[in-house]
Amino acid sequence: MVSFGYFLVPNAADPLLDTARSAEELGLEWVGIQDHPYQRRYVDTFALMSAVLASTSTLRVFPDVACLPLRPPGVLAKTAASLDVLSGGRFELALGAGAFWDAIEGYGGERRTPGESLAALGEAIEVIRRLWSGERGLRFEGEHYHLRGVHSGPVPAHDLGIWLGAYGPRALHLTGRLADGWVPSLDADLLARLPELNDRVDAGAAEAGRDPSAVRRVFNVAGTITDGESNGFLAGPAAQWADELAALVVEHRADVLVFGGAPGDQLRRFATEVVPAVRAALPPSP
Template sequence: MVLFGIGGSTAVSDAAHTLRQAVAADRGGLDLFSVSDHPYYADRLDAYAEIGVVLGRTERISGLVSVTNLPTRPAPMLARTVTSLSSLSGGRIVLGMGVGGLWDDIARLGFTQLTPGAAVRAFEEGIRLVKRLGGGGEPVTFDGEFYQVTALHPAEEPIPPVWTGSVGPKSLAVTGRIADGWMPGRAADWLSERYRTSRPVIDEAAAEAGRDPRDVVDVYNFPGRITAEPLPRTRDDDGRWIGGSPEQWIEELTGAVLDHDAHGFVLFGPGGRPPADGEVARWAEEIAPAVREAVAK
């Protein structure tokens, strides 16, 4: 099934409106409500606190932190957080994972700043440990470079799908080895140079690990305008999607699924802002159902 979601605001000042928008997205039949994770900014909501409240006010939609700032959320506690949210919500959670990028800000929170190579090793180790801490089974002892746990009982709740926001070749290879999905960085889409050069790295790493590369799905953060009338062009001179009428969106996204194996799309407004209420309504009521119907045919 093709997934459709929206990117929500994390601004403290927008909290009431963001919750109303999440409820509207849920009632409109959307699949994902996504927020970013920047805990070092006081004017932003904590991502997992926000997702927890969203899940408590909705019935169908899944929560996604895109992507979890792993250096600030140690893997064993992150595993407890996501399995708890999964238990409380009936499995409506996806685990987005990131290496961590704004290291000066992360260090201000009191966490050790890692070199790029160490950050990727911690990323892979963290995902591997999280995946062992759900689904029941025997106690886990893990003696890694960055994480050590002793006789820790896994939660009975399974670990949700793990999607990454990998950008560099080493973290892309981690995605291929152990992740379940990939959200290309910097809002890159299936026609971008970033995608064309990055996806083969994932596929090669997956194959080397004995996995089917198709098991790592592509989900896109996709900003753009939804207009009443068709636009004369839907992409700019650099090939980046601008937007267009619902019909133009439907044609573009249907092609992405059928021709490029896209698995899902998270709508943002131009410039990566949260979409306006009217855009969310058209996304849920017009675009998503039409793409699903076209793909089903």
């Protein structure tokens, strides 16, 4: 039962809420919003997600993905739970360990090595889950984060997931072991490696005694829908898009497909031409 969404770039000069409402009106279920606090042209992602949730009634929203080095996990947990409560359970939390380290450090964040980033990500998941538990007197001592006698709350309105934007072998293993979803951005090169990457997530899940299907596959798919011939992966007519996206569902277990194309006509064509064709191409659900 694949679902579909739109990747909303938080450019302050764009009609962001109108675009989100258009995605909902066109029948899409999700909006994912990238998170780069140091980008001067962007509004804050969490402020925008709050406004999108308030401006829509069915759309589900997630950061694609939240910049953990600039957003402490205790505050992230509180914000995510609050958005979920206020929206009636329409929020999910996706995290990234960090990229663009010069920009992060310039904005006041701590520069981390790959090993430190991965360790901090694992600790953040633990902190966030504890702060969603509803329990009191929480304690946690990690190398990067801690909790010392704090009380959790509010409790999210639904079983709020933690999804990870991960690519490296150890990060993919961590995703399978601890996360509820995996959020890669696909291109032709990554598509060729997708079986291997999926296997690494599955191996992490199996090692933790989890069913690999418990980790949702949330794929960002960027490109251009045209009326002409194919120019490569996700660059061609709607029928090509439908075939390639259906293959992501059947062969690579995509649960959510998030379209990263221009708003306006491209968004409309994705929702009205590509999505129905993908659904028609898929085998019936058991």
